[in-house]
Amino acid sequence: MMSKKSPLSLTSVEVCSGAGGQALGLEMAGFDHLQLVELDGSACATLRLNRPEWDVHEGDLREYSGAGHKGVDLFAGGVPCPPFSKAGKQLGADDERDLFPEAIRIVDQCRPRAVMLENVRGMLDPIFKDYRENLVRQLKRLGYHAEWKLLQASDFGVPQLRPRVIFVATRKEISEHFAWPEASKLPPKTVGESLVDLMSANGWTGAASWAEGAKAIAPTLVGGSKKHGGPDLGPTRAKRAWAALGVDGMGIANEPPAPDHLGMPKLTVRMAARIQGFPDEWTFSGKKTSAYRQVGNAFPPPVAKAVGDQIARALNLAASASKKRSAA
Numbered sequence: 001m002m003s004k005k006s007p008l009s010l011t012s013v014e015v016c017s018g019a020g021g022q023a024l025g026l027e028m029a030g031f032d033h034l035q036l037v038e039l040d041g042s043a044c045a046t047l048r049l050n051r052p053e054w055d056v057h058e059g060d061l062r063e064y065s066g067a068g069h070k071g072v073d074l075f076a077g078g079v080p081c082p083p084f085s086k087a088g089k090q091l092g093a094d095d096e097r098d099l100f101p102e103a104i105r106i107v108d109q110c111r112p113r114a115v116m117l118e119n120v121r122g123m124l125d126p127i128f129k130d131y132r133e134n135l136v137r138q139l140k141r142l143g144y145h146a147e148w149k150l151l152q153a154s155d156f157g158v159p160q161l162r163p164r165v166i167f168v169a170t171r172k173e174i175s176e177h178f179a180w181p182e183a184s185k186l187p188p189k190t191v192g193e194s195l196v197d198l199m200s201a202n203g204w205t206g207a208a209s210w211a212e213g214a215k216a217i218a219p220t221l222v223g224g225s226k227k228h229g230g231p232d233l234g235p236t237r238a239k240r241a242w243a244a245l246g247v248d249g250m251g252i253a254n255e256p257p258a259p260d261h262l263g264m265p266k267l268t269v270r271m272a273a274r275i276q277g278f279p280d281e282w283t284f285s286g287k288k289t290s291a292y293r294q295v296g297n298a299f300p301p302p303v304a305k306a307v308g309d310q311i312a313r314a315l316n317l318a319a320s321a322s323k324k325r326s327a328a
Contacts, residue, residue, distance in 0.1 A: 010312055013037075013069045013110065015061055015077035015103065019046045019284060019294035021276065022078055022118065023054075025304025030312050031074055037064050043294050045285035061102045066110035073315055074308075075112040078299050079103055079119065104138050107169075113318075114178075114311050115144065115169040118299050123165040124150060135167070145175035151303060155183035158277040158300045159194045160218040166307055170314060173322070178314035181306035190215050191245050191275070198271050204257035210265065214245040218275050223296025231292035233267070252292050269295060277302045 009032035014023050017036040020043075027033065035055045038044050044058040057064065066075070079099040100117075107115055123132070132148060139146040146169035153162035170178050192211030200207035219241040222234035233242050233249030242249035246264050253266035267275075269284060269291045277300035284291035 010073040010315055011069075012074040012076055013066060013072050013106075013112070014075075015064070015106065016079050016099065017043070017047060017056075018078060019043050019298050020050060020282070021278065021298035021301050022076060022304040023047070023051075024278070024282065025299070025301035025306075026074070026076060026116075026308040027051075028301065028305040029308030031308060034069055034072060037061060037077075040294075042286035042290040046283070046294060049283055049285050061099055061106075064102075064106065066106035069110045069112075072110055072112045074114045074116060074311060075103075075107055075110060076116040077103060077118075079117060100135060104135065107139070107144075108142055111142070113171055113174060113315055115139070115146075115167070116307060116311060117167040118304075119165045119167070121150060121163040121165055124148065139169045143171055144169040145172055147180075149180050151181075151307070152183075153277070153300045153303050154188045154217050156181070156300070156302045156306045157184055157186070157188050158275075158302055159188045159191060160221060160275050160277075160300070162220045162276075162300060164299065164303060168307065168311065170311070171318075174314050174318040177317040177321075179310055181310050188217055191218050191247070194274055195267075195271050198268070198274065199256055199265060201256045203259040204261050204265070205259055206261065207257070210246050214247070216245060218242070218245065221272060221275060221296045223293045223298075231289045231296075252288055254288065272296065276300050 009030050012026055012031040012033050013035050014033060015037040017023050017038040023033055023036055033054055035057055036047060037057045037059065038047065039060055041058060044056050047054055047056045103117060136146045146167065149166050151164055151166055153160055153164065168178065192214030196207055196211035199210060219238050222238060231252040233239055239249035243264065248264040248266045251266055252272070253268050256268060257265045269288060270280065272292060272295045273282065273284065274280065276295055276298050284294050
């Protein structure tokens, strides 16, 4: 089991926490969560199930105030991606689901030492240039230096092609100490290497042969929307990519393949969670469809940890420099 808290922990408040991918990664980087905010009841249940000591606030971000957490070390979150996703209409600020303004409002209220927000790759499209620049200007007026960066999950050990845009803002005295994490020199595991033990858990005799054919990382998992039907692995293009790995993307299985299974297997929720970089002990609350959506919409914990490590390093270096100046 992973350590739940570092003795040198920094404090954080996280919004739009989902099933806890970012929160878990930041915990691993040494952050002690003062509060997590999430609207979805099933995701809140997942957070409470895995970390009963966390203070989980279930409610609409538009009605939340960060005033009670002034001076927190880190304000983090994964604001909804549909306003910027290529899979949608890319309405940006005109989309009612755009919560970046709410995030900026809360930053103004709690004035953290650092900010970390993640979103989809579409956020960097030219159509959103003015939007991005406006966010940077707003943070600058509040005393922060802000940067955008596209990170690939597979560069941090996640067996999945999952690009994510990360927005980091730090107070000016901290920004000189912050550097983006460097990609791992080791390649990620293939889908076959990652899942062969789970595929064989019910005695499927074809698991080893299947793993030999699944010699690439996974395409991006898609969590889907509550407006659509049951869980599957995404649009036609994604399903073709999964089929090339020997996986049936038309749905999610309740159990691993039976001993005499024929044809392509389906992923279980646990398999999908491992593809996202969740540890096996992280349990998802709710029925299969809800659980898979939580997994598919998550921010991979290893990526959150990598960025969190760098933010923690910058915060600690800035604090150390401040102490030296005071002692001089």
